[in-house]
Amino acid sequence: MQAYRKYIAVLAGTFALFLLLFFPARAGFWLFAPQGVNGFGFSGTVWNGSSEIIQAGNIQLRDTQWDLNLLRLLLGQIAGDIETRWNGGFLEGFVAVAISGDIAVRDARGNFDASALQAAFNTPPMGGQISVDIASLELSDRWPEDLVATAEVRNLSSPMLGTGTDGMLGSFAIRFDTTTETEVGSVTGKIEDSGGPLEANGTLLLTAPAQYSLKVRVKPRDGISLALRRNLDFLGPPEADGARIFQLAGSM
Numbered sequence: 001m002q003a004y005r006k007y008i009a010v011l012a013g014t015f016a017l018f019l020l021l022f023f024p025a026r027a028g029f030w031l032f033a034p035q036g037v038n039g040f041g042f043s044g045t046v047w048n049g050s051s052e053i054i055q056a057g058n059i060q061l062r063d064t065q066w067d068l069n070l071l072r073l074l075l076g077q078i079a080g081d082i083e084t085r086w087n088g089g090f091l092e093g094f095v096a097v098a099i100s101g102d103i104a105v106r107d108a109r110g111n112f113d114a115s116a117l118q119a120a121f122n123t124p125p126m127g128g129q130i131s132v133d134i135a136s137l138e139l140s141d142r143w144p145e146d147l148v149a150t151a152e153v154r155n156l157s158s159p160m161l162g163t164g165t166d167g168m169l170g171s172f173a174i175r176f177d178t179t180t181e182t183e184v185g186s187v188t189g190k191i192e193d194s195g196g197p198l199e200a201n202g203t204l205l206l207t208a209p210a211q212y213s214l215k216v217r218v219k220p221r222d223g224i225s226l227a228l229r230r231n232l233d234f235l236g237p238p239e240a241d242g243a244r245i246f247q248l249a250g251s252m
Helices: 002-022 025-032 070-075 116-121 226-235
Strands: 037-044 048-056 059-068 077-086 089-098 103-113 127-140 143-157 168-177 186-193 198-207 211-220 244-251
Touching (some): 025 048, 077 103, 089 127, 226 244
Antiparallel strands (some): 059 077, 103 127, 127 143, 143 168, 198 211
């Protein structure tokens, strides 16, 4: 009888391991996906699989693939490499989500059209390409405890200013590196231009728990369009060298 029980226990354990390793991606998605998130075209398992479409609100991800690390479960994490397509661009990298809700991202990069921000975050319409390179990111209670990353927007334009060169704002970058921060509870992004009609430099300061302060010094270069020059007048009177200060603050 004791040998029989051991045999049953081995069979039960083998069956449980089989379910764990080969649980279908489609079934796992419908069991664990948050409300309002839908998907289509699943294949593979919850650990190594893919989906043709995942829809979350106005955000649609296509050709998503994942390869999760089963051993990370022992650390209370769901973690692995993820790739997806978004708005003509892509996102890929290593992501780990802990039971506590903490999120870690490593060696991630992405590229997408700036118009995607309008659908996702209800921003004003804009054109251009945005690229993101995240060396490391650790979010705890929605706060970046660690952030080393660069985001660039190339050929940023706004149809609100006009078409062609009239609507062109230029190219800009913002860089974060918390390893250089001197104040606890603050994260500073350094903003600079990388060419175009506007010379710009400034900072985006994040302070715990969820405050932000943006300050950018903007100066027109030679050949700036009349439409853009008129819009700069809304920033107030220029300084001696023709630069104006744009400031914005609030909570996230």
